[in-house]
Amino acid sequence: MAPTDLLSRLRARHWRLSAQRRAVAEVLAGDHVHLTAEQVHDLARERLPEISRATVYNTLNELVAMGELAIVDVVDGPKRYDPNVTAHHDHLVCEGCHAIRDVPRSTPPPRVSGSAAGGFLLTGVEVTYRGLCPECARRHGLPAAHATRDR
Amino acid sequence: MAPTDLLSRLRARHWRLSAQRRAVAEVLAGDHVHLTAEQVHDLARERLPEISRATVYNTLNELVAMGELAIVDVVDGPKRYDPNVTAHHDHLVCEGCHAIRDVPRSTPPPRVSGSAAGGFLLTGVEVTYRGLCPECARRHGLPAAHATRDR
C-alpha cells in the first residue's frame, strides 16, 4: 500500500526535493492539518527564512495538481490545504472561527442519479458539515452541543 | 408555507426595499441561479445603471446573513450566490468551466456521529459533487459521461 505520509509519498514518486519543497512538505506533515498558504509560508520560514511566497504557492499548486494535497474550502477566507488524501474523510467547519475538524466517512457517500447528473462525468463528492465549535457556541451563548439538526 | 420566491420572501419580512435592493433581488429571481457578485452587479446595472458595486456587495451580504441567499463555493474564482434556500438541494460543479447544476437531494443527507462531531453544534450539511460537464469532458477528450466513480 502507498505510504500515507506526504513526504514518503513524494519520495516514492521521485519528486525533485529541494530544500524549499522539503520545508513545505514538512510543514504539511500530519493527518489533521488544514493550513492556509500564508500559514504554510510562515511555518516554512521558520525552517528556511528565505523561502518566498511564490515558491510556497508554486509548491502547493503542484502538490494539488499531483493529487497529493487537497483543497478545503471554508467559504470565508483563504483556501486551506489538507495533506490527508489517502483516508477518505469529510470536514466539519466552524462558522465562527473557521476551525476545521476531520470526520471519518463512515457511510458510503451519497450518489447522484444518472438523470440528475445530466451528462456530467463525476469525479468526486465532498461532504461539508457546518456548525459551531464548542468555544464559538459558548461565545454565542448557545447551549452545550448535543443536538444535530438538518439545515 | 413561506413563499419560495426571493422577492416575496423579502416583502413578507418587511425588508426595507429600495430601488437598488429591488434590482438585486430581481436579478436573483429564479430557481437555478448561481451568479457571482460581478454578474449580479452587471445585470442589476441593466435595470439601474447607477447602482454601485458596494451596494451590490452590501445587499448580497445582508441577504446571506438573513438566510435568504446561500453561498456556493466553487474553490476557484469568486463566490456564487444561490437564492434557492427553500428546497434542499446539492450542487454539481464542473471542474473545467465552473458551471453549477442543482441536484435534488433524494436520500437523507449523511450524518456525523456524536463522537466524531466532538462537541460541535451542527447547523447544516452540504454535498458537493465534482465533475466535468459534457462540453468540458469532450474538450478534454474524455468518453461520453455515464460512469460515476467515487474519489
Add this chain to the structure above:
DNA sequence: TTCTGAAGTTAGACATCTTCTAATACAGGA
C-alpha cells in the same frame, strides 16, 4: 571536473475579489 539545459526559486509587480471609509442622499416618523 566542467559544461549545459532544464527545472526551481526569488522579489516584486500585477490581477482579482471583497471590504472599508467618508461623504451624500433618502425614507419614514414626529
Add this chain to the structure above:
DNA sequence: TCCTGTATTAGAAGATGTCTAACTTCAGAA
C-alpha cells in the same frame, strides 16, 4: 417639513493569489 437613522456611492484599501523576468541550482553529458 424637519430629523434621524439607514442606504448608497466612488474610490481607496485590504486580502488572496498569479505572473514575470532574472537568477540559482541540479542532473547528466562530455
